[in-house]
Amino acid sequence: MITFEQVSKVYGEGHRPALAEVTLQIDRGDFVFLVGPSGSGKSTFLRLVLKEERASRGTVQVAGRDVGRLRSWKVPGLRRQIGVVFQDFRLLADKSVYENVAFALQVLGKPRHVIAQTVPETLGLVGLSGKERRRPHELSGGEQQRVAIARAFVNRPAILLADEPTGNLDPETSVGIMKLLDRINRTGTTIVMATHDDDIVDQMRKRVVELRDGRVVRDEDRGVYGSGR
Amino acid sequence: MRVGFVLGEMFAGLRRNITMTLSVVLVTMVSLFFFGAGLLVQQQVSILKGDWYDRVQVSIFLCGEDSPAEACPEGAITASQRDALRAQLQADPLVDEVFYESQADAFRNFQQMYDTSITANVTTEQLPESFRVRLTDPSRYQEVTAEFVDAAGVEDVPDQRAILEPLFTVLGTATQIALGLAALMLLCSVMLVSTTIRLTAFSRRRETTIMRLVGASRALIQLPFVLEGVIASLLGGLLASAALWAMVHFGVARLRARPGFTTRLIDTHDVLWQTAPLILAVGLVFAIGASLFSLRRWLKV
Known part of the structure; x- marks a missing residue:
């Protein structure tokens, strides 16, 4: 699903590379934790998958596409295959829960009846039925993150990227979010999650890829957060 | 659905920046008014010259x-x-x-x-x-x-030219002044449109970021902003046309009512069918150009 081959990324002339010769394969349906200290290259990895950045060297393949060679007008097509969730939720404050999720379908030009069917379905999946009309500020942090996940998943993307999705949440709420991501993963969606949260990584026992100074230093199936230390 | 979405975004943007929108409307109006006035004076000069040459x-x-x-x-x-x-x-x-x-x-x-x-x-x-x-x-x-x-x-x-030449000179100078002011004001309105759009794009960067991430096309992301500039400029152009119409309708009519004024003068028909469409088209082209230019740098895919 996602293949990195000898990928390096240097942000500026003379800077230390953010990613250095990373080779990694993530298959369809995988659940992968990207761990490592700040500045180890986790975010750069995600940005390269989304083509927010271009690799300085090497090839990045996502959902069968060579991202480096993708024409700019085809980038939106790539991004429709990928849902993204952030630490700060990034919801639209002046739209309701329903509208926030529907927004993702509206901008893709989905017909009204499709939106009317898919949005409540997805809100049910993330456990927010009955809160459609609330505004983001009326929700708890965990609920806001569920809205964000619903928005990322409503178009049924093949890949879901999550950048520290539990970073702003207390441990109990985080567990709920992880259960939700696990459920989404079991529908066949590939999930790549960058995180600092060692408890969660240790509990989930999924594949763990550890980055340090832009290099892959560990890649374990059913790994834990700390074994590289 | 998408038409409704784009229009909704556009009106939201216009409402949010109501003072900036108004200033774009007014500056566009003034600039297009001068432009139109210059055109009308020029038209009057060529009517006068034509009439005069016919009689020469x-x-x-x-x-x-x-x-x-x-x-x-x-x-x-x-x-x-x-x-x-x-x-x-x-x-x-x-x-x-x-x-x-x-x-x-x-x-x-x-x-x-x-x-x-x-x-x-x-x-x-x-x-x-x-x-x-x-x-x-x-x-x-x-x-x-x-x-x-x-x-x-x-x-x-x-x-015989010695009789009419001073009049032509005065009118010619008036045309040049009006068109010069128009050029200056058009420059102002272009800069104002691009600043406004930049501000709007900045105030809505959260929306546009999300649109980018869920895979909205660049055209869909940019269209509401371009339309905002277009609507504001068209409003300005319409106001300018109305002002020119009023000027010709009331001002030139009074001149025509004076005894001894036999020369053909421009009338509201000229304003409606020649000047107004032209200044609207100019306003439109400038607005689209200014918005695309400012968006190219601010809303990358």
Whole structure:
């Protein structure tokens, strides 16, 4: 699903590379934790998958596409295959829960009846039925993150990227979010999650890829957060 | 669905930046007003010139008994000189028609033009006989003037342009000032449109980031912003058209009502069917150009 081959990324002339010769394969349906200290290259990895950045060297393949060679007008097509969730939720404050999720379908030009069917379905999946009309500020942090996940998943993307999705949440709420991501993963969606949260990584026992100074230093199936230390 | 979405985003943007939108509308209005006014003055000048050239006749006054000696050293024109002049005029390719006005004809016209208090003191002999010449190309009347002013038996070929030229000069300067102001104001409105759009894009970067991430096309992301600029400019253009219409309707109408004003003047029809569409089109092109230019740098995919 996602293949990195000898990928390096240097942000500026003379800077230390953010990613250095990373080779990694993530298959369809995988659940992968990207761990490592700040500045180890986790975010750069995600940005390269989304083509927010271009690799300085090497090839990045996502959902069968060579991202480096993708024409700019085809980038939106790539991004429709990928849902993204952030630490700060990034919801639209002046739209309701329903509208926030529907927004993702509206901008893709989905017909009204499709939106009317898919949005409540997805809100049910993330456990927010009955809160459609609330505004983001009326929700708890965990609920806001569920809205964000619903928005990322409503178009049924093949890949879901999550950048520290539990970073702003207390441990109990985080567990709920992880259960939700696990459920989404079991529908066949590939999930790549960058995180600092060692408890969660240790509990989930999924594949763990550890980055340090832009290099892959560990890649374990059913790994834990700390074994590289 | 998508049309509704784009329009919704556009109106949200216009509402959110209501003061900026208003300033874009007003600056566009002022700039397009000057532009339109310049065009109208130019149009009036060309109407005046056209009318005048249609009426242009070169008058070749011939020497008579009372003509001053420096213009007519040989005294009054002789019959053979007159015939030679007529033949030369008729052979001239620039000359369309030649009428001969005798002293008696001139006296009759003079009596018709002025009232008796003036005509009573004038005798037939005091008025010169003349050839009245209509030209094939009125704009080349100076060539004809130059050709005949020194011919034998000709007293004078007055330059009619000296009468109207000052008026044309004033109107021409007015046009240039109006168009210069218009250019300056258009520049202001272009900069204002691009600043406004940049501000709007900045205030809505959260929306546009999300749109990018869920895979909205660049056109869909940019269209609401472009439309905002277009709507504001079109409003400005409509207001400018209304102001020009009012100016012509009330101002020029008053001028036309004055007695003795026989020249054709621009009217509201010209404003509605020529000036207004043109300034709207110019406003539109500038708005689209300015918004695309500012978005290219601010809303990358």
